[in-house]
Amino acid sequence: MAVEVKELLEAGVHFGHLTRKWDPNMAPYVYMERNGIHIINLYKTAAKIEEANAALAKIAASGRKILFVATKKQAKDIVAEKASAINMPYITERWPGGMLTNFVTIRKAVKKMASIDRMKKDGTFNTLSKKERLQVDRLRAKLEKNLGSISDMTRLPGALFVIDIKREHIAIKEAQKLNIPIFAMVDTNSDPRQVDYVIPANDDASKSIDKILTHVTAAVAGGLAERKAEKEAAAEGASKTKTAPTKKVAAEEEE
Template identity: 85%
Template sequence: MAVEVKELLEAGVHFGHLTRKWDPNMAPYVYMERNGIHIINLYKTAAKIDEAGAALSKIANSGRKILFVATKKQAKDIVAEKAGSINMPYITERWPGGMLTNFVTIRKAVKKMASIDRMKKDGTFMTLSKKERLQVDRLRAKLEKNLGSISDMTRLPGALFVVDIKREHIAIKEAQKLNIPIFAMVDTNSDPRQVDYVIPANDDASKSIDKILTHVTASIANGLAERKAEKDATASATEAPKAKAEAPKVKTEATPAKTEAAPVKAVAAEEEE
C-alpha cells in the first residue's frame, strides 16, 4: 500500500512539538517552523514508512514476532486493535521491567496464568477455600492485564515497534542490549539515534498514530501472507512425489501366458511316445 503525503497531512502527522522542546538530532526531518511549532517533512515520513514496512514484512515472513509497545492513552486502543488484527503481541499497560532482558521470568508468569486456567477447567480451583479462590482470581486478572497479549510469545521478538520513544525508554534500552531492531514513531522532541528505523511523525494525536499503524500493519500482513503462500507451495510440492510413488502398479498378463506353453509341449511329447 503506497503512502501518500496528502493522507498523512489530513491525519495531522506533520505536527511536531514546540520549537523550544525539540531535539536537534531531528533537524533532518523538520520541514519548517510555524507559530512556534516544528512541522515535520512528510515526504521523508512517507519514505521512512516504506522503508520500515519493507523491513517489517521480511521479519514477519521469517516467522518472527514483532512486539508493539504503546502505553500512552492516545495509542493504547489503536495498538491493541491493529496488532491484534495481525496476531502480533503488544504491551499497552505498564512495561514489565525485564520483559526482554529477563524473558525467562516473564515466561514463568505467563505459564502461571496458564496453570490457573487449567485449575479452573479440571475442577481443582473449586477445591480451594473462598479466600484462596479470590486471591487466585486477583492474580489471574493482574497477569492478564499486564501479560495477556504476549501469552503466545514463546521466544524473544524479532523486532520492537514503539510509539513515543521518550515514554518507552526502558523498552528501548532493553531492546538495545539484546540487539533487537527498533522501529518507532519519533516526534520532534525525541532523539532518533536510539532507533534503527525512524518514522518521523506526530506521536501524540490518535489520528496520526492510527494512520502510521495502518500502513505498518498492512506491510506485516503482506509478509505473513507471503509466508503462508510459500508454505502452501512447499507442502503441495512435497505431496506430489508422494502421490506418484504411492500409485498402484498394473500387472501385465503376458508373462504367465509364456510359462503355460512349456507344459503343453511336454504333454504332447509324452503322447507321441
C-alpha cells in the same frame, strides 16, 4: 499499500512539538517552523514508512514476532486493535521491567496464568477455599492485564515497534542491549539515534498514530501472507514428490 503525503497531512502527522522542546538530532526531518511549532517533512516520513514496512514484512515472513509497545492513552486502544488483527503481541499497560532482558521470568508468569486456567478447567480451582479462590482470581486478572497480550510469545521478538520513545525508554534500552531492531514513530522532541528504523511523525494525536499503524500493520500482514503462501507451496511440492515414485512403480508394474 503506497503511502500518500496527502493522507499523512490530513491525519496531522506533520505536527511536531514546540520549537523550544525539540531535539536537534531531528533536524533532518523538520521541514519548517510555524507559530512556534516544528513541522515534520512528510515526504521524508512517507519514504521512512516504506523503508520500515519492507523490513517489517521481511521479519513477519521469517516467522518472528513484532512486539508493539504503546502505553500512552491516545495510542493504547489503537495498538491493541491493530496488533490483535495481525496476531502480533503488544504491551499497552505499564512496561514490565525485564520484559526482554529477563524473558525467562516473564515466561514463568505467563505459564502461571496458563496453569490457573487449567485449574479452572479440571476442577482443582473449586477445591480451594473461598479466600484462596479470590486470591487466585486477583492474580489471574493482574497477569492478564499486564501480560495477556504476550501469552503466545514463546521467544524474544524479532523486532519492537514503539510509539513515543521518550515514554518507552526502558523498552528501548532493553531492546538495544539484546540487539533487537527498533522501529518507532519519533516526534521532534526525541532522539532518533536510539532507533534503527525512524518514522518521523506526530506521536501524540490518535489520528496520526492510527494512520501510521494502518500502513505498518498492512505491511506485516503482507509478510505473513507471503509466509503462508510459501508454506503451502512447500507442502504441495512435498506431496507431489511423495506421489511421483508411486506413479513410476505403477508404470513399471504394467510393463
